[in-house]
Amino acid sequence: MSDATPPPVLPDRLDVDEVVVLDFGGQYSQLIARRVRECGVFSELLPHHVGAAEVRRRAPRGVILSGGPASVYADGAPALERELLELGVPVLGICYGMQLLAHELGARVEAADVGEYGRSELTVVEHGRLLAGQPETQPVWMSHRDTVYTAPPGAVALASSTASPVAAFEDVERGIYGIQYHPEVVHTPYGQQTLMTFLRDVCGCAMDWSAANIAEEQIRLIREQVGDGRIVCGLSGGVDSSVAALLVHRAVGDQLTCVYVDHGMMRKDESEQVRRTFSEHFHVPLVVVDARERFLSRLAGVTEPEAKRKIIGGEFIRVFEEEAARLVAGGADPGSGPEGTTVEVAGDVPAGPADPGARFLVQGTLYSDVIESGGGNGAATIKSHHNVGGLPDDLTFELVEPLRALFKDEVRAVGTEIGLPERMVWRQPFPGPGLGIRIVGGEITEAKLALLRECDAILQEEIRAAGLYRELWQSFCVLPDVRTVGVQGDERTYGHVVAIRAVTSDDAMTADWARLPYDLLDRIAGRMVGEVREINRVVLDITSKPPGTIEWE
Numbered sequence: 001m002s003d004a005t006p007p008p009v010l011p012d013r014l015d016v017d018e019v020v021v022l023d024f025g026g027q028y029s030q031l032i033a034r035r036v037r038e039c040g041v042f043s044e045l046l047p048h049h050v051g052a053a054e055v056r057r058r059a060p061r062g063v064i065l066s067g068g069p070a071s072v073y074a075d076g077a078p079a080l081e082r083e084l085l086e087l088g089v090p091v092l093g094i095c096y097g098m099q100l101l102a103h104e105l106g107a108r109v110e111a112a113d114v115g116e117y118g119r120s121e122l123t124v125v126e127h128g129r130l131l132a133g134q135p136e137t138q139p140v141w142m143s144h145r146d147t148v149y150t151a152p153p154g155a156v157a158l159a160s161s162t163a164s165p166v167a168a169f170e171d172v173e174r175g176i177y178g179i180q181y182h183p184e185v186v187h188t189p190y191g192q193q194t195l196m197t198f199l200r201d202v203c204g205c206a207m208d209w210s211a212a213n214i215a216e217e218q219i220r221l222i223r224e225q226v227g228d229g230r231i232v233c234g235l236s237g238g239v240d241s242s243v244a245a246l247l248v249h250r251a252v253g254d255q256l257t258c259v260y261v262d263h264g265m266m267r268k269d270e271s272e273q274v275r276r277t278f279s280e281h282f283h284v285p286l287v288v289v290d291a292r293e294r295f296l297s298r299l300a301g302v303t304e305p306e307a308k309r310k311i312i313g314g315e316f317i318r319v320f321e322e323e324a325a326r327l328v329a330g331g332a333d334p335g336s337g338p339e340g341t342t343v344e345v346a347g348d349v350p351a352g353p354a355d356p357g358a359r360f361l362v363q364g365t366l367y368s369d370v371i372e373s374g375g376g377n378g379a380a381t382i383k384s385h386h387n388v389g390g391l392p393d394d395l396t397f398e399l400v401e402p403l404r405a406l407f408k409d410e411v412r413a414v415g416t417e418i419g420l421p422e423r424m425v426w427r428q429p430f431p432g433p434g435l436g437i438r439i440v441g442g443e444i445t446e447a448k449l450a451l452l453r454e455c456d457a458i459l460q461e462e463i464r465a466a467g468l469y470r471e472l473w474q475s476f477c478v479l480p481d482v483r484t485v486g487v488q489g490d491e492r493t494y495g496h497v498v499a500i501r502a503v504t505s506d507d508a509m510t511a512d513w514a515r516l517p518y519d520l521l522d523r524i525a526g527r528m529v530g531e532v533r534e535i536n537r538v539v540l541d542i543t544s545k546p547p548g549t550i551e552w553e
């Protein structure tokens, strides 16, 4: 996380109860903010150093201090600003956050001889407010060596655990609460209840953060931001750009034009699905740029993975920019597109030049991107590589980012709320360069793309039929540049090998290969060699990440 203080992701004037999570560097800090939102309370994750004045400015109903790797008594450890305890709202410390509260308030915090990592048992001695209604013994998830030995003066010790004399305490009068365990992880079954009690009963939050409210608020905010300006949105077929586009369309209708660049490396029927959903179902003005030939000709003879990525990524931006420039210069022009492409236009794309002061670009930025980048300034300069339509070389758009405050699961909830088809809401991640980085070790050709598309379609169909699609982070096929000998119908064959890659993961940083049932694998392999003529061998990738990456290139 950067040192900058992120600007609020919701405008001040919105009347939504908020709880601030201060991040002390814990592994699960983002998860705390997500769990708070799942309880129905808007929550922002801020770096711990933002300062009490900044927290006060956001007027939260409560503050949560996250876990973190430091020791409260070590030199240079992140400290607690006393002013945070004087905001007049309850404070809940989790793990390091609890140790910090305890240390600051004069309790004994020291390293234990033995750390407490993983599953532990909590024994409640006094339910107090925080643990009201919970069982006297319960499993909890721990990850600490430093331990709180006494409750701070004036506070009540609520519970102990296998290795922690004080695993929870509260001082109702001062509004100070601490828990040593992690309520945000699924291995703490009463964790969500503890958070709910804190938010509803201790902080008095209204619990009104929901997908329906989010959608309504975002639509209102988009209208305020863009007035009668013209907006362009790049659609990829993924859930983020789809939800962002639909929200904008709900807000300002045909002021929006979506641009879908078909680079020819999409999966079977994917481009058609985007066209059907947006243009026929939702009646969103849509420009489809058929750039398949342009991409393939640029990729001819290229085999090196990084070179492929650079060409696909670079071309993609150029084609999008060129089309966006054409749109703001005077509306869409069916037929002739940017060089090497053809353009199809559906719906009422606005004609005539856009007001240069009112040109907007939709981006599907998510809250996790905002946290990682430490803010962002809300303006995008699209550099035009060619001088298009007499426009200046640099086109400046103001960004519209309707998902900026949302986590991925909230984006899906909003998508469902506004009627996006289930298939698009739950689409597995698909890389920008598409099938291009799944044809490995050789040149990308139309023939190989067609083979891979057919195999991939069989895989997806069978995985969906087995009810496993949502459980997998990704499932796809890879086509190495390898042929092997086989025998089919009494004849020797010399055909292509296709590999199945299916992984489970939470965030793509690490992944495990999915243990797909043998029967399912058998069905998939049988169909591939039976239905796709050139394929005579199917293999399964059983590498986790690390050491492998999810994609092969």
Ligand code: XMP
Pocket (backbone or CB within 6 Å): 309, 429, 430, 431, 432, 433, 474, 508, 545, 548, 549, 550, 551, 552, 553
């Ligand atoms: P790896 O292969 O690095 O992938 O384990 C991690 C995640 O990122 C996706 N991925 C990409 N996404 N453009 C994208 O938009 C890319 O160039 C790209 N390369 C990998 C990959 O599918 C996985 O979800």
